[in-house]
Amino acid sequence: MREGRLLRGVHRTHTGVHPALESVLAAILGLLVGAVIMLLWGYDPWQAYWALLKGAFGGFGYEIPTSVARGVPLILTALTFSICLRAGMFNIGAEGQMYVGAAAAVTVAYLRLPYPWHLLVGVLLAAAAGAIWSLGPALLKLTRGVSEVISTIMFNWISRFLVFYLVAYVLVDPRQAQRTVRIPFSARFPILVPGTDLSAAVYMALGFALLVYFLLWHTAVGYEVRAAGLNPTAARYGGISIRRTVLLSFALGGVAAGLAGAATTMGLPPTYAIISGLPDLMNLGFDGMAVAMVGRNHPIGILFAALFFGGLNAGGRVMQFYGENPVPLEMVRVVMGTIVLAMAIPELVRIFPALVRAGRALVRRAGPAQGEEA
């Protein structure tokens, strides 16, 4: 389990400064790099960010609910990554587990049930599918020692083609070949703010985040999972079954990713189906890793980070149509990647004082020369 060592420094901040401050600094750094790239390509970053901010948080009627709606699947895929990271593993498989969960959620269209039960069955199917799909990498790790970094990525590609196949041949709507059958009204999450994408799926995401918090920090099993992540050797000496913590954290992560699949099918108007090419799902699993990092791999931190990234996505959609020379939505992912790079630095907060000190030293060196002249 050599990944255990690769994780050193992920959980704690070395500086003792409040972790949220580092996340904010990383976000600022990401936005700055984004601005530089926009300038290089001849865009006006000021105008773009202004459009993004207005589009993300400009009002309570449409903008903020839309940002929250975009954050919902990110909360869940971020939890997938964070649960496993807390257990000492790099689960990059949320993307594929979410695809499989979404496909499972669509199968409720073939069932006939009254409203709350139909919805519930769909959610459970998606959760189970995500969990089952996540067991592949977990078992390969336990039985064959395969690094989950490689296996989860391979499972992502396999599930992608599997769901392509299901969308094209099995779940396809006979009248609309470019998408699957639609999820019936009795299995849809009710819309909370009319005219927006914000559905009751947000309660599911919030509830699951709180459940993960309770499980990891307030139960014995959760303590074992975190202990195994901090120091697998010591945990094993302490009588903790690594086999159990690996299976549990992968399964729990798979449930979260499966629920993200449910949220993006049963809770996302107007299609309530999977469209060929998976445009509504693509990359949400990877974006979730950025959310997890900025949320410091803590369920409560993830909620705030998901709101920030949901806002970036929602605002980015406004930004790409704003002004004479609009900035493409893809810019948002450039910003995300930079933020994650910055989050990799354990002593980010110290870099700024160091720069200030270096600046002062320069001034001081220049200072006496001026003093002598006077």
Added chain:
Amino acid sequence: MTWESLLDLLRITLHAMVPITLTAVGEIVGETAGLFNIGLEGILLMGAFVGALGARVGGPLVGLLAGIGLGVAVSVVFGILATYAKGTQMIAGIGINLFALGFVAFGLIQLGAPGFHAVQPRDQLPKLSTPMGALSPLIFVALLMPFLIHLFLQRTRAGLILKAVGENPEAADVAGINVNLTRLLATTFGGALAGLAGAYMSVAWFGSVTKELSAGRGFIALATVVFSGLNPLLALAGGFIFGFFQSLATWIKTLPTKTIPWQFVDMLPYIVTLLVVSGVVGRVRFPKALGVPYKRE
């Protein structure tokens, strides 16, 4: 099944082997020195894009050089984060991959058609005509590189220093070796090869760039490194195996009989990667200090 069609399969395999082998042997150098870069996928993708840009400006050689340059630039950032800044290598690698997804999609839009850019035939690297048909010259680079790196790691003082830095950085430090600088150089070399592999895909092989051109090859290269146990010669064999199954998928799709849906054919390389890796792990030993930033006590 004809003789020509089998020869086709071999030719596609040789072409598919190049990016995996180059990326894998580069990563072997980096991992020998103790750095684990999961951002290779992103470097491949950005290398392909920047390579296509370079080819448009100055022809195929400029394109390949641009890919190398991109690989160097990205891995210098990664290397500094992983050494001097004592950052978490896994997180930095994830950041590179995310950044690449956005950067290439953004860049493709700037070139006109979103999602796709074709490299003009005159900007593509010409192929050599051989008895086996037209082969890219980079196939020979990819065949030679593992041997050069094997010699470098086994027979030179510099190769020994790399191993020392990966196995026991404290001892290397005491012996007067600059641990961080050595690691930075090693990972930069690996990044340069990954950048070249990326540019090869757009400038010499596919002749186009898409948002998903790398298609998991960076991770398949990581699987190849695991398979090889840090032996460059085995990485060549691994690159050939994985290249073969990618080609087999391409080749099956060209067959007139369509018995298997293409989605299942496309899964093949990823399933084989899982099978091969799960067959070899356990007997592989990695450097002791792999993935751990070096801090002087």
